[in-house]
Amino acid sequence: MAHVIIVGGGVTGLSAGIHLLESGHGEHRVTVCESGAVPGGNLTGWDRAGYHIDNCVHWLTGTNPATKTYDMWCRLGALGGVELRRPDSLFTCRYGGQSLSLYRDLERTRRAMLALSPQDRRETERFFRAVRAMQGLCGIAGPAHDKKLSPPAAVGAIPELLHYHRMDTGQLAACFRHPLLRCFMRSLCGDCFSAAALLMVVAHFCGENGDLPAGGSLAMAQRMANRLTSLGGRLRLGWSVEKVNLVEEGDRLRAASVSLTGGATLAADYVIITADPRSVCGKMLPSPLPPSLAKRYRDPASLRFSAIQAAFGVPVGALNFSSDLVTDIPSAYRKTLGSGQVVFREFSHEPSFAPPGQVVVQAMAFCTEPVARQYIALAHTPTAYARQKQAVATAFEQLLGELSPAAASRLRLLDVWTPATYKRFVGSEIGSFMSFVLRPGDAFWRRADGRIPGVENVILAGQWLHAPGGLPIAAEEGQRAATTARRYLERQAAAERRPAHIRISFG
Numbered sequence: 001m002a003h004v005i006i007v008g009g010g011v012t013g014l015s016a017g018i019h020l021l022e023s024g025h026g027e028h029r030v031t032v033c034e035s036g037a038v039p040g041g042n043l044t045g046w047d048r049a050g051y052h053i054d055n056c057v058h059w060l061t062g063t064n065p066a067t068k069t070y071d072m073w074c075r076l077g078a079l080g081g082v083e084l085r086r087p088d089s090l091f092t093c094r095y096g097g098q099s100l101s102l103y104r105d106l107e108r109t110r111r112a113m114l115a116l117s118p119q120d121r122r123e124t125e126r127f128f129r130a131v132r133a134m135q136g137l138c139g140i141a142g143p144a145h146d147k148k149l150s151p152p153a154a155v156g157a158i159p160e161l162l163h164y165h166r167m168d169t170g171q172l173a174a175c176f177r178h179p180l181l182r183c184f185m186r187s188l189c190g191d192c193f194s195a196a197a198l199l200m201v202v203a204h205f206c207g208e209n210g211d212l213p214a215g216g217s218l219a220m221a222q223r224m225a226n227r228l229t230s231l232g233g234r235l236r237l238g239w240s241v242e243k244v245n246l247v248e249e250g251d252r253l254r255a256a257s258v259s260l261t262g263g264a265t266l267a268a269d270y271v272i273i274t275a276d277p278r279s280v281c282g283k284m285l286p287s288p289l290p291p292s293l294a295k296r297y298r299d300p301a302s303l304r305f306s307a308i309q310a311a312f313g314v315p316v317g318a319l320n321f322s323s324d325l326v327t328d329i330p331s332a333y334r335k336t337l338g339s340g341q342v343v344f345r346e347f348s349h350e351p352s353f354a355p356p357g358q359v360v361v362q363a364m365a366f367c368t369e370p371v372a373r374q375y376i377a378l379a380h381t382p383t384a385y386a387r388q389k390q391a392v393a394t395a396f397e398q399l400l401g402e403l404s405p406a407a408a409s410r411l412r413l414l415d416v417w418t419p420a421t422y423k424r425f426v427g428s429e430i431g432s433f434m435s436f437v438l439r440p441g442d443a444f445w446r447r448a449d450g451r452i453p454g455v456e457n458v459i460l461a462g463q464w465l466h467a468p469g470g471l472p473i474a475a476e477e478g479q480r481a482a483t484t485a486r487r488y489l490e491r492q493a494a495a496e497r498r499p500a501h502i503r504i505s506f507g
């Protein structure tokens with residue numbers, strides 16, 4: 001029985017383990033080593049003072065049962081028999097006293113945009129034609145009057161999609177004259193993402209394919225962990241892998257074992273590593289980054305980002321928005337929050353996340369890599385870091401009070417977290433939780449090769465090898481790594497005509 005060690009119990013790692021166990025018919029032994037105390041990695045949530053802070057799923061691609069991604073989530077235990085929360089709108093953008101929501105009903109959003117700005121009719125109609133084309137290509141459609149595009153019509157719309165593929169969200173925003181429409185177009189992806197990424201999100205959400213699993217992120221992670229262990233996989237929490245030990249075999253290297261913090265060693269026939277490759281290569285793994293990944297990390301155009309966040313408890317009914325509210329940050333708060341836009345998200349759809357009569361509201365301001373690095377450096381000086389976190393909390397609190405006056409002075413601060421928190425929690429180099437920004441013209445289908453040159457039985461897997469796409473990308477990457485591992489082990493077994501052994505020693 002071959003022993004596969006998976007480093008990281010996030011979605012990639014859990015998915016890899018489940019696929020290996022499902023496809024291996026009992027031939028593989030799988031151990032997932034997760035340094036954290038809970039499974040899920042970035043798919044997570046935590047409790048504070050009687051409240052639950054849910055820190056991942058804003059939308060989950062693959063909630064439409066007509067899609068293959070839905071089937072994948074069911075196989076992984078994440079969906080299937082799980083109630084889905086289907087919010088009316090994904091977010092509301094507020095600018096200069098006016099608001100516009102991205103409704104589940106695409107036609108309603110289109111009508112609202114036309115009513116708001118008749119002078120932007122041409123650009124608005126073009127945008128919605130492209131969203132429908134995207135839905136046609138992805139094989140999804142919204143309800144009722146949102147008729148699904150026929151396959152030839154969808155193919156005919158490809159030039160229209162390429163128009164958006166070549167521009168960024170800042171350029172798309174500039175195509176509109178009304179300031180609220182400009183703000184709306186920058187709400188989800190900021191200024192520098194490919195506009196095609198925005199089309200994709202709108203297409204999926206309005207195609208009934210971007211909803212929320214009831215119970216939130218941590219519950220979803222726990223269901224996946226249960227699926228892994230029910231198949232016989234071992235999930236070891238608090239097991240941090242310090243080193244992958246390579247031995248020479250002819251002109252190649254082979255991973256023979258991994259060493260854990262604390263001294264234990266686990267023998268391995270194959271190792272799948274799901275942590276941020278930049279925190280792995282040359283550190284845990286004594287090999288450089290594979291060339292295609294090294295190029296991506298080196299390229300100044302490959303942007304990474306993180307976020308500064310806080311959570312508050314607030315009385316039910318005090319907020320004047322539902323779901324997510326996106327707005328520009330007034331100049332008075334920009335320096336403290338290091339960003340031009342803020343997202344406030346309320347959780348009234350999950351009443352159990354707060355004590356009776358209360359609701360959780362979370363604030364999030366994305367930050368660039370230089371700002372993320374400043375937070376990570378600051379965290380080495382605890383008093384200065386605590387001061388900065390307090391300043392962030394105050395800025396978010398005042399801003400929320402201005403936006404929703406009935407909530408002012410009724411907010412109870414629950415927690416503040418920063419890129420330094422992410423770095424400590426999941427070990428990503430700059431505290432980023434999504435892959436590199438998808439830039440205009442980037443091929444979102446292209447992925448880096450996770451194999452390590454010269455090392456035959458180790459593979460890097462996870463969101464970092466792919467364009468950003470969050471949880472479904474992580475799950476697919478796990479499946480891909482499992483297939484590579486299984487094929488390698490089958491070849492080995494055939495060559496040796498005997499199964500590989502498991503050796504576990506603690507020292």
Ligand SMILES: Cc1cc2nc3c(=O)[nH]c(=O)nc-3n(C[C@H](O)[C@H](O)[C@H](O)COP(=O)(O)OP(=O)(O)OC[C@H]3O[C@@H](n4cnc5c(N)ncnc54)[C@H](O)[C@@H]3O)c2cc1C
Nearest residue numbers: 008010011012035041042058059241275433462470471474
């Ligand atoms: C605030 C927020 C909102 C998000 N919103 C969405 C959303 O709405 N929709 C969506 O699809 N995605 C969303 N995402 C992104 C999504 O969470 C990630 O894309 C996904 O979870 C990445 O999974 P992963 O397994 O590849 O990586 P990770 O989650 O980073 O998992 C890697 C794991 O490896 C572990 N690890 C690292 N080093 C070691 C070591 N040495 N030994 C053992 N274990 C180790 C880490 O602890 C971690 O658990 C969001 C993320 C955040 C933080």
